[in-house]
Amino acid sequence: MTTRIVELRRGILKKNDELAAGLRGxxxxxxxxxxxxxxxxxxxxxAFLQRTLxxxxxxxxxxxxxxxxLETDNDARRLAESGAPVRQINTxxxxxxxxxxxxxxxxxxxxxxxxxLFIENVGNLVxxxxxxxxxxxxxxxxxxxxxxxxPLKYPTMFNSADAAVITKxxxxxxxxxxxxxxxxxxxxxxxxxxxxxTSSKTGAGMTEWLSFLAEERxxxxx
Amino acid sequence: xxxxxxxxxxxxxxxxxxxxxxxAKVKEVRLRVGVLASVIEDSLQFCYGIATEETxxxxxxxxxxxxxxxxxxxxxxxxxxxxxxxxxxxxxxxEPVSDLRQGRELEIExxxxxxxxETVYDDAHCGAAAGNPEEER
Numbered sequence: 001m002t003t004r005i006v007e008l009r010r011g012i013l014k015k016n017d018e019l020a021a022g023l024r025g026x027x028x029x030x031x032x033x034x035x036x037x038x039x040x041x042x043x044x045x046x047a048f049l050q051r052t053l054x055x056x057x058x059x060x061x062x063x064x065x066x067x068x069x070l071e072t073d074n075d076a077r078r079l080a081e082s083g084a085p086v087r088q089i090n091t092x093x094x095x096x097x098x099x100x101x102x103x104x105x106x107x108x109x110x111x112x113x114x115x116x117l118f119i120e121n122v123g124n125l126v127x128x129x130x131x132x133x134x135x136x137x138x139x140x141x142x143x144x145x146x147x148x149x150x151p152l153k154y155p156t157m158f159n160s161a162d163a164a165v166i167t168k169x170x171x172x173x174x175x176x177x178x179x180x181x182x183x184x185x186x187x188x189x190x191x192x193x194x195x196x197x198t199s200s201k202t203g204a205g206m207t208e209w210l211s212f213l214a215e216e217r218x219x220x221x222x
Numbered sequence: 223x224x225x226x227x228x229x230x231x232x233x234x235x236x237x238x239x240x241x242x243x244x245x246a247k248v249k250e251v252r253l254r255v256g257v258l259a260s261v262i263e264d265s266l267q268f269c270y271g272i273a274t275e276e277t278x279x280x281x282x283x284x285x286x287x288x289x290x291x292x293x294x295x296x297x298x299x300x301x302x303x304x305x306x307x308x309x310x311x312x313x314x315x316x317e318p319v320s321d322l323r324q325g326r327e328l329e330i331e332x333x334x335x336x337x338x339x340e341t342v343y344d345d346a347h348c349g350a351a352a353g354n355p356e357e358e359r
Contacts, residue, residue, distance in 0.1 A: 001336045003249070006239060008330045012231050012253070095224055127224040129260045130328065155307040156260040160326075188309045191318030 016131055019099035023106075023134030030111035033217045034119065036097075036133050038157060039141035040150070041123030044167040046075045047200040048141065049120055053082035055210055056116060063116040066105050068097040070122065079120075085109070096127040099134060115217055125154040136162075137216060142186075143167040144177035151185045158189040163196070165209070170199040225265040228328070229273040236333055240278050245338040248282040252332050256289045256325040257307065263288070291325035 011017055027034045037045050049065060056063040064085040067075045076088035087105050089097060102119060111117070119135060121128045140161035142150050145168060151158040158164070164186050172179065179197075186195055194212065198205035232251060240246055255261055263286045270284045291304040295312035301323050302312050312319050 001247075002339050003334060004243075004246075004337050005332050005334050006243070007332045008235070008239060009332075010235055010330050012228055012235065012328045012330060014235075015231065094227070126260050129258075130224065130228075152308045156258045159258060159307075159310065159322075187318070188311075189307075191310055191320045 013130060016099050019103060020132035020134040023099055023103055024136075026111060027117070027134060027136070028220070030114070031220055032111050032114040032117050033137070033213065033220055034117045034133075034135045035137045035139055035213075036119045036121060036128075036135035037139050037141060038121045038125065038128045038161070039123060039143075040125050040146060043123070043141045043143045043146065044200055045120050045123065045141055046078055048165065048167055048198065049118055050079055050082060051200040051203065051206060052118070052209070052213075053079060053084040053086075055206060056213075057083045059210075061115045062113060063118065064109065064114050065118040065120060066097075066102060067120040068101070068122045070094075075120065091122060095122055095124050096131050097121050097133060098131050102133050116213065125150075125157045129157040129160045136220075139163045139165055141165045141167055142182070144169055144172040144175045144182075148178050148182040148185055151182075151189045155189045158186060161190055161193060163194045163212070164190070166195065166197045168199060168201075169197050169204055170202045225261060226269045226273060228261060229266060229269040232270075232330060233273055233277050233279055235330055236279055237277065239333065240335070243335060243337055246278075246335040248279045248333055248335050250283045250285055250334040251279065251330060252285045252287065252334070254287050254289055254327045254329050254331045256327040257291055258322075258325040259328040261328060287331065289324055289327055292323045293319035294321040294323055295319050296321070 037049060039045050053063055053065060065079050066087050066089055067079060068089045068091060069075055070091055070093055073088040076086045079086040089101050089105050119133055138161045140158050183195060186193060196205050196209045198209060236248060236251060266286065267284055274280050292301050293304055295302050297315045297317050298312055302314060304310055305313055310319055311317060
């Protein structure tokens with residue numbers, strides 16, 4: 001017996017990273033803007049996406065969504081009311097989406113005919129941060145009911161985000177939500193990030209959000 | 223709690239590498255894990271014992287090297303270590319930093335194995351070896 005050290009220098013999630021890189025290439029070629037929405041359970045990802053899809057469909061934009069949950073297709077049914085094509089991904093116990101699951105659920109969709117593809121991740125602020133899905137923009141959502149220090153508690157997720165969305169601002173006051181502290185905390189973790197303050201119920205902040213989507217979509221084609 | 227799937231990926235990767243070293247026994251698997259990798263070492267260790275059972279990695283040690291966040295501060299024109307994950311600011315000039323150079327790593331650095339040394343047997347040697355105990359008696 002002889003002892004030997006074998007250097008590997010290999011990413012543990014290499015398989016996922018490679019699949020995600022492949023997806024990213026497909027998305028870029030097709031010219032579709034892909035966003036990965038992450039938050040805790042109950043932040044209002046589905047309501048926010050429902051409102052976003054509805055507004056986009058009304059504008060005549062071509063949007064689709066994949067929605068991840070451990071079980072049930074309730075969210076897919078809710079989102080499909082917008083008129084956009086929606087598919088449910090059931091992870092059956094897995095706490096995050098992986099690139100392979102996304103790839104499998106794209107079969108039969110002509111990505112070239114889409115302007116936007118939203119991927120609603122499983123509600124979890126820890127695990128999804130490690131898994132690249134090939135998205136262009138990772139959006140971390142936070143509701144006014146969760147506390148202003150959420151970004152400080154989950155820095156790994158908020159630091160990996162490209163945009164942040166604060167949801168349910170229509171109930172900010174009764175919740176005693178301290179807006180300045182929340183904005184400051186997000187900026188401490190991810191300096192300079194774009195932050196949108198929204199209400200899926202009243203539609204507040206949706207104009208800014210939709211303009212951002214349109215700008216990002218335009219940047220793809222140039 | 224995605225540590226179990228991470229550990230399963232480690233087992234797959236190492237098993238694949240071992241194909242080049244038939245009969246080798248794994249003593250140690252060394253990881254480099256950034257503090258932003260969303261991985262908890264205790265959970266990794268717990269899952270490692272379970273996931274390596276009845277695999278060539280069974281009984282091996284998992285050694286985790288934790289890497290701090292390193293960011294480039296443009297004001298100071300140098301890479302700086304971020305001490306607290308609650309504030310991404312340069313520890314020298316206190317300006318916010320977003321250009322990260324380290325901290326998201328999640329990789330297998332190396333493995334330590336006991337390799338089977340090939341022994342060339344020839345009849346004469348075997349005969350002599352077999353004969354030795356007799357002679358000692």
